[in-house]
Amino acid sequence: xxxxxxxxxxxxxxxxxxxxxxxxxxxxxxxxxxxxxxxxxxxxxxxxxxxxxxxxxxxxxxxxxxxxxxxxxxxxxxxxxxxxxxxxxxxxxxxxxxxxxxxxxxxxxxxxxxxxxxxxxxxxxxxxxxxxxxxxxxxxxxxxxxxxxxxxxxxxxxxxxxxxxxxxxxxxxxxxxxxxxxxxxxxxxxxxxxxxxxxxxxxxxxxxxxxxxxxxxxxxxxxxxxxxxxxxxxxxxxxxxx
Amino acid sequence: xxxxxxxxxxxxxxxxxxxxxxxxxxxxxxxxxxxxxxxxxxxxxxxxxxxxxxxxxxxxxxxxxxxxxxxxxxxxxxxxxxxxxxxxxxxxxxxxxxxxxxxxxxxxxxxxxxxxxxxxxxxxxxxxxxxxxxxxxxxxxxxxxxxxxxxxxxxxxxxxxxxxxxxxxxxxxxxxxxxxxxxxxxxxxxxxxxxxxxxxxxxxxxxxxxxxxxxxxxxxxxx
Numbered sequence: 001x002x003x004x005x006x007x008x009x010x011x012x013x014x015x016x017x018x019x020x021x022x023x024x025x026x027x028x029x030x031x032x033x034x035x036x037x038x039x040x041x042x043x044x045x046x047x048x049x050x051x052x053x054x055x056x057x058x059x060x061x062x063x064x065x066x067x068x069x070x071x072x073x074x075x076x077x078x079x080x081x082x083x084x085x086x087x088x089x090x091x092x093x094x095x096x097x098x099x100x101x102x103x104x105x106x107x108x109x110x111x112x113x114x115x116x117x118x119x120x121x122x123x124x125x126x127x128x129x130x131x132x133x134x135x136x137x138x139x140x141x142x143x144x145x146x147x148x149x150x151x152x153x154x155x156x157x158x159x160x161x162x163x164x165x166x167x168x169x170x171x172x173x174x175x176x177x178x179x180x181x182x183x184x185x186x187x188x189x190x191x192x193x194x195x196x197x198x199x200x201x202x203x204x205x206x207x208x209x210x211x212x213x214x215x216x217x218x219x220x221x222x223x224x225x226x227x228x229x230x231x232x233x234x235x236x237x238x239x240x241x242x
Numbered sequence: 243x244x245x246x247x248x249x250x251x252x253x254x255x256x257x258x259x260x261x262x263x264x265x266x267x268x269x270x271x272x273x274x275x276x277x278x279x280x281x282x283x284x285x286x287x288x289x290x291x292x293x294x295x296x297x298x299x300x301x302x303x304x305x306x307x308x309x310x311x312x313x314x315x316x317x318x319x320x321x322x323x324x325x326x327x328x329x330x331x332x333x334x335x336x337x338x339x340x341x342x343x344x345x346x347x348x349x350x351x352x353x354x355x356x357x358x359x360x361x362x363x364x365x366x367x368x369x370x371x372x373x374x375x376x377x378x379x380x381x382x383x384x385x386x387x388x389x390x391x392x393x394x395x396x397x398x399x400x401x402x403x404x405x406x407x408x409x410x411x412x413x414x415x416x417x418x419x420x421x422x423x424x425x426x427x428x429x430x431x432x433x434x435x436x437x438x439x440x441x442x443x444x445x446x447x448x449x450x451x452x453x454x455x456x457x458x459x460x461x462x463x464x465x
Contacts, residue, residue, distance in 0.1 A: 050369050077375025087370035091388050100384060101374035153375065 001026045001157055001188050002047055007056030009042060016042050017053065018212040024157065029189045031199040031220075034209035035235060040192040041084075043209065044159050047190065048079045061156055077105050080150030084162040086142040088134035088149070094121070095130040098149045106153060113152075120148035124178050140171030147178055157188040164195055196239055200224060208232045250431040251440045254423070261423030262444075264337075268409050268419065272344035273402050279345060280352025285382065287357055298353065305350035311411050317343035318415045336415045348405055355397045359390035396460040403452050407445065420444070 002024040009017040016039050024030045032040045045051035046058055049065045049072050058065040063075055088097050098117035102108045108116070121127045124144040126137075134142050143163055150158060160179065164172045176198050183189055183202035193199070199206055199220065206223040208216035208231070215229045227233045251258075286298035305313070317339040325334070334342075363386050371381035391398075410421040418426065421441055428437035 045369075048373060050372060073372070073375045073377045075375075076373055079373075081370075081373040083366055083370060083373075085364075085366055087364075087366045089367065089370070089385055089389075091392060101376065104380050104384060105375040149374070 001028075001061060002190060003057075003059040004043070004047070005057045005059070007043075007046055007053045007058060009046065009051065009053040009055075016212050017046070019056070020209075020212075020214045021056075022207050022214055022217050024188055024190050026188055027186045028204045029183045029187075029191065029202050030205045030207060031203040032190065032192045032207045032209060033194060033196070033199070033235070034215075037211075038209040039212040040209050041161050044161050044190055044192050047159055048076045048081060050081075073105070077101070077153050078156050080147075080153060080155035080158040082143070082146050082150055082158070082160045082163045084165050086134070086139070086146045086166070088142055088146055090134050093131055093133055094126070094137070094145050097134065097145060098152045101149070102152050116152055117148070120151050121145070123151075124148050125174075138171060139167045140174045143167065143171075143175045144178055147175075147182075151182075157190070158182065160189065160191040160193065162192050162194075164193065194239060196224075196236075208235065210235075244435065246436060247433060248436055248440075250427055250433040251436055254427040254437075257427060258420065258423050258440075261418050261420040264417065265406070265409050265419040265421075268337075268341060268344060268412065269402070269406050271341050272348055272405060272409075275341075275345035276348035276352050276405075277356075277398065279349035280356050281387070283349055283353035284356035284360060287353065288360060302350045302353050305347050306354075308347075310347055310408055311414055313347045314340060314343045314411055314415060317346075336412070336417050340412045340415060340417060344405065344409065348401070351401055352398065355394055355401060356390065359394035359397075360386060362393055363389050392463065396456050396463065399456045399459070400453070403449050403456070406452075407449060410445075 004020055004022050007017055007020050008015065020039075020043055022030070032044065034040050042051055046053050047060065047065065049058075049070075053066060056066075060075060060079060064070055065072070065075065088094075089100070092100065095114065095117055098120060099110065099113045102113035102116060103110060118127060118130065121130055124147060126141060126144055126148070129137060129141065129145070134145065137145065147163075163179070164175050167175065172195070176195060179189070179191070179198065180202050191198070191203075203220045206216070206218060206220055207214055208223070208227070208229070210229075210231045216223065216227060216232045218228070223232070224236070227236055283298045283301060286294040287302070289295050289298075317334075318336060321339060321342070322334045367385055367389070368381055371385040376384070409419060412419050413422045413425060416422070424437040424441045425434070428434035
């Protein structure tokens with residue numbers, strides 16, 4: 001479903017991604033972790049072309065993201081993305097946030113879009129909040145709306161870029177619960193996160209990055225029981241202590 | 243001691259009113275066209291295409307370095323002259339030449355306000371819009387500009403208050419705006435002092451009240 005082949009990216013002289021290769025198959029949940037500044041977020045943003053890259057290739061459902069001929073908006077509409085800071089549109093109600101792209105991008109009529117939005121709001125447990133503005137919701141609620149907004153386009157895969165990093169601890173679980181239920185339903189997911197509990201529960205594979213390189217790319221059990229690289233061992237020991 | 247006589251002010255009220263109407267007409271048109279043009283310029287200035295951003299940058303820097311009076315003169319004298327090469331008898335007239343001059347001049351100022359407004363929106367917002375499959379026009383039109391304008395309204399209004407005062411400069415091309423009318427009545431009746439005092443009072447009341455409203459709006463938007 002998502003093929004990342006030998007991609008490299010530079011900011012000026014600084015190389016943020018170094019020859020990264022990995023893949024996410026249909027129905028697979030891949031967790032990307034690693035210390036901050038390791039290039040995880042940059043890597044996931046290359047998948048839908050929010051970040052351009054200078055070398056290598058990314059294929060989503062067989063379509064090349066880096067190809068200038070590719071209709072990027074069309075491709076992006078098929079991949080849902082959830083951001084660290086939610087990025088809901090503050091000038092619109094929750095319902096309009098979820099409706100907007102359905103109407104403007106997919107061309108759904110308003111009635112059908114609203115029906116889908118309400119159904120998704122119910123799914124994330126927020127059907128009562130439809131008429132509110134994002135600023136009136138808690139962080140956890142906002143992130144659940146953001147997930148609903150991404151799902152509204154019926155994506156073939158979902159990208160999560162540190163979806164719980166900006167949340168207060170007591171709100172992390174309400175977001176993870178939604179993500180776990182998505183994963184168990186077979187959604188193809190690529191998730192940048194430090195939540196190792198989530199990785200243990202639902203990930204199929206774990207990708208570990210350090211200094212722009214994919215250091216480890218292993219099945220979940222293998223990664224947690226016997227990480228091969230020293231860097232990953234160190235990272236796990238630090239993060240799992242708590 | 244000067245002997246005040248306000249009868250020419252009172253008698254001239256209908257004429258003064260028509261002058262004020264012309265001033266407001268110029269203001270509304272210049273603001274409307276200026277904001278639209280300013281938005282286009284701001285988007286050009288922020289464009290990654292160098293030719294567009296260079297054009298908009300030059301435009302803004304040029305008009306911000308020009309006295310407004312000069313621009314009004316140009317459009318009154320030079321533009322019809324240039325048009326004469328294209329059309330036989332370009333009847334632009336002082337009103338339309340002034341309208342165009344204000345719109346084009348103010349666009350440079352609105353451009354800078356709007357550019358700052360767009361830049362004040364966190365970059366994650368445009369990423370989110372793109373991630374939902376929107377193209378540039380949709381992301382700008384539905385996500386960025388509505389938020390940017392909301393933040394910019396106080397600044398745009400303040401600039402428009404300044405413009406309202408600047409509109410009095412059309413007296414140099416003989417238009418009968420509020421100040422122009424007052425000057426004509428004052429000269430006719432030999433009562434320039436009264437007329438100019440009256441004009442000053444009206445400008446002060448209108449602009450001060452408008453500024454207070456803008457300040458209130460700003461406070462409301464800030465919360």
